[in-house]
Amino acid sequence: MRGADFALAPGEVHALVGENGAGKSTLMHIAYGMVAPDAGSILVDGRAVKLASPRDARALRIGMVHQHFTSIGGLTVGENIALAAGRLDGWTAGVVGQRLLEGIDLDAPVEALPVAQRQRLEILKALATGAKILLLDEPTAVLAPAEVDELFALVRELVQAGGAVALITHKLPEVLAVSDRVTVLRRGMVTLHGATQEQTDQSLAQAMIGDAAAGNKEQATGDRQQTSRSGQQATVRIHNIELHAGELVGVAAVEGNGHRELLRAIAGLGPLPGVQVAGRVAFVPEDRSTEGLIPAMSITENMVLGLGDDPRWARGTRLDWSAARVRTGELLEGFGIVAPGPDVPTGTLSGGNQQKVVLARALERHPTLLVLENPTRGLDARTTGEMHRRLREAANTGVTVIVYSTDLDEVLELAERVLVVWKGEVREGPTGADRRAVGAMMLGVEPRER
């Protein structure tokens, strides 16, 4: 952080946006007492306060909902709330508590809840500590469009009841839809601050990225080659749906409908009836820090992890680390990965660079079939654009690319064909289907044309 002011007034939703590493989370962590500021002050109700820990913040009725869920899976909803609760008074329980609790079984174990309900539980827990000032760190990352709307309705209710909400997000449409004021951070500094009404997604993107390149969407280009570099093609058949070489296929689904199982079956990680796959598969799993990479291992080691018995460094049972290190260095360069070198632990890289490592490794396999789960989750606009370009490039060289994204807009922007998974059933969206049509299919509505 290099000096950034952020003011939150009662009764308002204040969006905080910026690219990865712009300092959004850090700023909120300071406000929640998790990180001590080197300089500057924190004022609550006009009084300067010192926050040594989140406990101090909670005493001042500040609550935070983290990007990652913090509930205990083995305990019930009620137990989790009781654990978090320091204070339960009329404001919390009366105004919004009941509304939040709609449809949630207090006695259900948390691990059995769908993602959207776990998200609501996180907010409920923050309210149960008596919070009137809520800091939400990317709460929509895991939600389907309808669930996002529901969340925002709740947020509005909270502020109407006199609360204040700070909302961290990358998604500009969300900023425009729900916030009253907006602050844009870039590299630790405020580059824009003002009423949301006066902003457009162009002006926000400009402030986030800082150059004229903002907002340019890359277009799919080039003639399609029908064969991959190796001249081989992948074949994928899901029941009666057949996918072809060089296709960029999007998968859309509401969390918990079996898309995860489908993708992993295609990636060869588990059988699923009706799914037949042949080809050289590369898989980019959703959670890069637990499934994609081993944070404590070096970039080179993580490359070798995913590339296995590559003859360039696997000599029988021996591993030639210097050969692997050289190739890793080349990949870091080729993919523009910002890292001190191939020997640093991947855990020290930023999220975007970690994801680039995972993608570089996947492409290094020279796959004929590339399967990706939420490949741009948590990435900033620039890195997301780069990921998309790489995926299109891969498809153009004849790779079958299958992408699932929680962000329906991303699926629609990227994919030529859209598969919708609903209650374990896979159906293909009609050509040229728009957001509304696919969104309806995600909730089980039959597509009109076939």
Add this chain to the structure above:
Amino acid sequence: MSPPAGRALFTGFVAVAIGFVVLAAGLSLGGYDPVLSLGALWRGAFGSWYALTSATLVRAVPLIILGLGVALAFRAGVFNIGADGQFYAGAIAAAWIGVRVAAWPSVAAIGAVLIAAVIAGMLWIAIPVLLKIRFGVLEVISTLLLNFVAEAMVSYAVTGPMQETKGIYPQSDAIALVARLPGPQGTRLHAGFLIALFLAVLLWLLFTRTAWGFRLRAVGLGPLAAEVSGRIPTRRVVAMALVWSGALAGLGGGVEISGVTYALFQNLSPGYGFTAIAVALLARLHPLGVILTGLLFGALEAGAQGMQREAGVPAVAVQVTEAVVILVIVLAEALTRRVGVGSWGLGNRRAPAEER
């Protein structure tokens, strides 16, 4: 790898120094002369050629071999707390074979004794491995509890089926002369020390140079990534790591019989399997580091005997020192992890999803 290794050595030295300061303070509080006592400790460990070779090095051999076994399992992310039990299983097998090979050539006799010990160690740990794979029983508990079973088995063996032919003492007959590990004249040192050094180097090469070692470390540091991104059969790797861990601990028992005691008796191990955990952790699971820490703890325990003889200080005092050393290391580790560096190599168990 070199900056963390340098820091590890530094914290190690600091921890040992603090351990000795605490020991000295405790000794003077307890009314002992700290200078005399610590001098006795030094003389007991390094004071003479005999002390070095026949006390320190002899003590270090089982600590190094068992320490390697513990480190092997820990590297794969599983906890073998039962090295003591596997040591006993190996010792029983070694003593049993050792009295039956008198007519064999020496190389074959020693080989048979040690191989029997290895197999016994593997079989003994196979129980927790099967329990873990079939029923998800935590290996920490099953390996720990089987220590007591193994101890009881030794008691039964030396008072029953394997008791010496004279039938007086609760111990087995001495193994055949040909089954004994050779050593330099006039000392108690034996070839088991070379075996320990060889195994440490071998394990280090396996960890750093082979796909086998890499997969094992990957499973230990990131089991999910190993499975999803590395397509490594993690359960098999974990089972294999435990089995080889047991093999090493069993071998430790065989080497003790064949190189030092020549016979099986109760309390053959003064808790080698537990000290081995400290040896492995202090070495940060590094096989070559295990040589150093094994020697350190061997020297401490040899010195403890000297201190008891010369200054009348109970040998337990040294165990307190060992405990202080471990606590300082763990504390230093926790503090460095707070500022975001360092790892025990136990990875996933200690460092949750705070990365990002």
